[in-house]
Amino acid sequence: MSEKKSGCLKFLAVGCAIILILMIVGAVLAFFGFKSLVSGVAEKYTEKAPRTLPSPAASQQEVDVVIKRVNDFTDALRQDKPAPELVLSSKDINILVNKHPGLSQVAGKIQVDIEGDKINGQLSVPLGELNDMFKGQYLNGSAVLRACMVSGHLMVFADSIEVRGEKIPEAFMKSFSSGNLAEKANSDPKITPMLQKIESISVRDGQLHVVPKKQAQ
Numbered sequence: 423m424s425e426k427k428s429g430c431l432k433f434l435a436v437g438c439a440i441i442l443i444l445m446i447v448g449a450v451l452a453f454f455g456f457k458s459l460v461s462g463v464a465e466k467y468t469e470k471a472p473r474t475l476p477s478p479a480a481s482q483q484e485v486d487v488v489i490k491r492v493n494d495f496t497d498a499l500r501q502d503k504p505a506p507e508l509v510l511s512s513k514d515i516n517i518l519v520n521k522h523p524g525l526s527q528v529a530g531k532i533q534v535d536i537e538g539d540k541i542n543g544q545l546s547v548p549l550g551e552l553n554d555m556f557k558g559q560y561l562n563g564s565a566v567l568r569a570c571m572v573s574g575h576l577m578v579f580a581d582s583i584e585v586r587g588e589k590i591p592e593a594f595m596k597s598f599s600s601g602n603l604a605e606k607a608n609s610d611p612k613i614t615p616m617l618q619k620i621e622s623i624s625v626r627d628g629q630l631h632v633v634p635k636k637q638a639q
């Protein structure tokens with residue numbers, strides 16, 4: 423396995439799944455975008471240029487500290503060792519998105535801001551990377567999400583989704599707000615083993631909290 427792929431899988435295995443959450447936002451927006459493209463209204467939901475998303479201002483020391491803290495947490499879970507609660511701020515998450523070696527494919531495409539118990543995500547997805555027929559078209563959007571863990575299952579719900587500055591139709595929004603956007607992730611063999619080692623995932627007070635299960639003595 424290549425070092426790049428190994429690093430990406432390692433980070434996905436953190437179980438806190440913040441990158442998973444953000445990629446779910448991308449999947450939701452891309453899904454809606456593709457439906458629109460197929461129906462012949464691509465010009466309404468796509469743009470010819472990417473949206474510039476801010477990169478977090480951080481020293482190399484700050485970057486190294488955040489990455490090490492997450493990797494140490496991951497290693498402890500993988501080795502069934504005790505680990506302290508992992509707490510990530512918006513800045514921490516944005517550092518990981520833009521600086522983690524295993525996440526170079528999403529660098530510059532995602533930006534997150536946590537307010538209270540909500541995750542506000544912005545992204546700019548080059549659709550050409552998903553399908554050659556959409557080369558030169560970008561899906562620029564945002565979403566407000568809620569995330570938690572219930573009985574070992576990651577739960578992600580969308581409160582609002584916007585594409586190109588416009589809210590998606592209410593008919594689509596109802597299915598997104600009532601359905602668990604992380605359902606497929608809960609059956610992913612790369613993710614579930616680590617999720618089973620997590621006691622809780624919550625978003626509160628502007629931070630993501632990941633509590634591992636206590637190890638048997």
